[in-house]
Amino acid sequence: MIPFHTLTSRAIPLPAADIDTDAILPARFLLLLSREGLGEHLFHELRRNAQFALNRPDLAGAQIIVGGPRFGIGSSREQAVWALADYGIRCIIAPSFGEIFYANCINNGILPITLEGEPYEGVLDAADASVEFHIDLTAQTIDIGKRSPITFGIDASRRDALLSGRDTLDTILHDDMEHIARFEAQQQDAEPWLWIDETQFAPFASIGGDND
Amino acid sequence: MTHGGQTLYAKLWDAHVVREQGDGEALLYIDRHLVQEVSSPQAFEGLDRRSLRFRRPSAHVATPDHAVSTDVSAPNPRDSLMALQVRRLIENSRKHGVPFVGETDAAHGIVHVIGPELGFTLPGCTLVCGDSHTSTHGAFGALAFGIGSSQCETVFATQCLPQSRQKTMRINFNGRLSPGVAVKDVVLALIAQIGTEGGRGYAVEYAGDAVRAMSMEQRMTLCNMTIEAGARIGLVAPDETTFAYLKGRPLAPQGELWDQAVAYWRSLPSDNDARFDSELTFDVSAVVPHVSWGTNPSQCSPVTGRVPDPAAEADPSKRGKLSQSLAYMDLEPGTSLDDILIDRVFIGSCTNSRIEDLRAAAAVAEGRRVSAGVSAMIVPGSAQVQAQAEAEGLDRIFREAGFSWRSAGCSMCVAMNADRLSPGERCASTSNRNFEGRQGPGGRTHIMSPAMAAAAAITGRLTDVRELAEEAA
Numbered sequence: 001m002i003p004f005h006t007l008t009s010r011a012i013p014l015p016a017a018d019i020d021t022d023a024i025l026p027a028r029f030l031l032l033l034s035r036e037g038l039g040e041h042l043f044h045e046l047r048r049n050a051q052f053a054l055n056r057p058d059l060a061g062a063q064i065i066v067g068g069p070r071f072g073i074g075s076s077r078e079q080a081v082w083a084l085a086d087y088g089i090r091c092i093i094a095p096s097f098g099e100i101f102y103a104n105c106i107n108n109g110i111l112p113i114t115l116e117g118e119p120y121e122g123v124l125d126a127a128d129a130s131v132e133f134h135i136d137l138t139a140q141t142i143d144i145g146k147r148s149p150i151t152f153g154i155d156a157s158r159r160d161a162l163l164s165g166r167d168t169l170d171t172i173l174h175d176d177m178e179h180i181a182r183f184e185a186q187q188q189d190a191e192p193w194l195w196i197d198e199t200q201f202a203p204f205a206s207i208g209g210d211n212d
Numbered sequence: 213m214t215h216g217g218q219t220l221y222a223k224l225w226d227a228h229v230v231r232e233q234g235d236g237e238a239l240l241y242i243d244r245h246l247v248q249e250v251s252s253p254q255a256f257e258g259l260d261r262r263s264l265r266f267r268r269p270s271a272h273v274a275t276p277d278h279a280v281s282t283d284v285s286a287p288n289p290r291d292s293l294m295a296l297q298v299r300r301l302i303e304n305s306r307k308h309g310v311p312f313v314g315e316t317d318a319a320h321g322i323v324h325v326i327g328p329e330l331g332f333t334l335p336g337c338t339l340v341c342g343d344s345h346t347s348t349h350g351a352f353g354a355l356a357f358g359i360g361s362s363q364c365e366t367v368f369a370t371q372c373l374p375q376s377r378q379k380t381m382r383i384n385f386n387g388r389l390s391p392g393v394a395v396k397d398v399v400l401a402l403i404a405q406i407g408t409e410g411g412r413g414y415a416v417e418y419a420g421d422a423v424r425a426m427s428m429e430q431r432m433t434l435c436n437m438t439i440e441a442g443a444r445i446g447l448v449a450p451d452e453t454t455f456a457y458l459k460g461r462p463l464a465p466q467g468e469l470w471d472q473a474v475a476y477w478r479s480l481p482s483d484n485d486a487r488f489d490s491e492l493t494f495d496v497s498a499v500v501p502h503v504s505w506g507t508n509p510s511q512c513s514p515v516t517g518r519v520p521d522p523a524a525e526a527d528p529s530k531r532g533k534l535s536q537s538l539a540y541m542d543l544e545p546g547t548s549l550d551d552i553l554i555d556r557v558f559i560g561s562c563t564n565s566r567i568e569d570l571r572a573a574a575a576v577a578e579g580r581r582v583s584a585g586v587s588a589m590i591v592p593g594s595a596q597v598q599a600q601a602e603a604e605g606l607d608r609i610f611r612e613a614g615f616s617w618r619s620a621g622c623s624m625c626v627a628m629n630a631d632r633l634s635p636g637e638r639c640a641s642t643s644n645r646n647f648e649g650r651q652g653p654g655g656r657t658h659i660m661s662p663a664m665a666a667a668a669a670i671t672g673r674l675t676d677v678r679e680l681a682e683e684a685a
């Protein structure tokens with residue numbers, strides 16, 4: 001995953017509420033087997049409308065979206081985030097996010113910024129006016145050329161993950177394999193029934209080998 | 213660690229912390245993972261790219277459900293995207309030694325239907341799946357939640373996930389359901405009231421005498437829909453109903469282990485003095501059958517009501533959203549909901565495709581005919597449900613009434629297989645989401661209970677199922 005430090009870009013205003021993951025990437029594109037190339041299908045339905053902000057020529061190549069309330073609710077499909085990343089989006093600013101979507105963003109190097117009230121309105125206006133944004137994750141600021149930059153909050157662990165570019169799996173493999181082994185030994189003692197023996201699957205499932 | 217004052221959620225959480233990470237975050241151990249074809253190819257790909265193996269293959273069960281054909285006479289074309297996706301899951305499972313249930317196997321079905329059927333889902337376990345309706349398994353007192361594909365990859369390799377602890381909300385349902393009213397109606401009424409964000413950030417526990425009286429299948433419907441209220445986790449404390457359902461299932465503990473397990477499971481319910489961050493109480497006896505009229509599950513009303521008027525909405529952003537929903541749904545404000553004509557009926561999905569759901573639909577369909585011009589299908593949630601329904605003669609009732617009887621899969625809950633709406637078609641559906649295009653681009657979805665969907669099939673319009681009951685009486 002690409003680390004996130006700073007980003008300078010214009011922003012695409014998509015302030016409608018409840019833009020769900022199905023609008024971001026319709027279900028039929030989930031049949032594609034790879035992450036690459038999904039950006040082509042981003043907002044597939046909405047994009048057909050010439051007025052849709054993603055189609056604005058002045059915002060071509062923009063890497064930020066200013067979304068509306070509950071951006072990314074609905075289906076847990078990570079493909080929605082891969083499509084955004086593949087399209088080049090690196091940051092989404094919205095009053096609130098779908099929870100699974102939010103976690104998926106972090107894990108794919110997209111910075112989700114939760115912003116409400118006046119600061120949000122300011123950012124939305126700036127996006128509309130095609131103003132250039134400068135985002136600094138270490139300082140936790142969004143600079144849109146106003147008197148003072150807007151500050152935003154983010155969990156320290158999530159910020160560090162984005163800054164380091166180390167995704168969850170890398171981090172666990174690096175830090176936690178001993179803790180996991182210890183936990184497993186304890187659980188096997190305390191709740192042995194949670195440890196299914198491979199043979200228990202035999203009556204109804206196939207394991208490995210040829211099952212053509 | 214579990215002395216007094218603890219909620220079910222806290223007990224489940226504490227029992228799975230591998231390492232506290234501060235700020236209410238912890239690395240949690242994951243006991244069970246259901247793997248399906250749509251959210252897994254990239255997870256397997258990632259594992260291969262990093263040259264990693266599964267930590268514990270037998271903590272996973274893989275099966276294709278989203279992209280499978282439910283029509284035995286029309287399997288997926290050989291090199292269709294659907295067939296390729298299913299094929300990829302077979303190859304990946306085989307390569308990594310993951311237990312795999314094939315499309316034509318007796319144990320096949322929608323992941324959230326077969327997990328419980330197999331006894332893979334157990335009280336006190338953590339269970340994940342790359343699918344948001346994983347909340348279903350909370351009905352067993354399991355800590356179950358939907359995850360994204362990279363998280364699937366993380367679980368493959370480590371059996372762990374970092375999670376942040378949720379706040380807790382208890383929703384008490386008291387009273388008794390009236391005739392013709394299903395748990396689906398209760399949960400739609402709940403979502404209409406608290407909204408699609410009402411449960412956001414919470415692990416919801418359902419309690420109260422109405423929940424205690426529910427069967428496991430009803431509890432699964434309730435927990436399944438919890439994600440539509442914005443909460444990733446819906447829980448019901450395990451009790452005798454839970455144990456009776458699980459006993460003897462293939463992956464449930466047997467003999468002495470069973471007794472040990474039950475003794476532990478009895479310690480899981482929230483303590484009497486447990487404190488919740490939020491608490492709501494509803495009387496279910498007042499609930500009437502509901503249907504959705506909009507494009508999210510909170511946009512629903514009693515079927516006796518009317519399509520709302522955006523002009524009456526004071527909040528401009530809500531007004532805009534409402535107008536947009538009605539435009540998509542092609543509905544005029546003020547229309548009686550039971551005047552809305554439908555083209556299709558879908559009875560199925562992980563919300564409402566279990567045997568009790570099919571019985572409820574069959575009770576309405578029996579001796580009647582699907583309205584001319586309506587195409588109606590019944591899709592059992594699993595091959596086991598299908599076999600049971602056939603043993604009870606439900607398939608005959610449905611066929612005689614003019615429904616098409618299918619084999620198990622997600623089918624028209626999600627437009628990822630051959631079963632989908634055409635643009636402009638209107639469907640009475642027992643699934644869980646009425647988002648724009650969910651059942652096919654341009655398709656219009658009204659969600660409701662199985663009995664209500666069967667009633668709509670018979671009359672060709674949204675219908676209060678209680679009217680048909682009166683007519684028969």
Ligand code: SF4
Nearest residue numbers: 345561562622625626
């Ligand atoms: S039936 Fe629908 S909601 Fe359930 S797992 Fe399948 S697609 Fe998802």
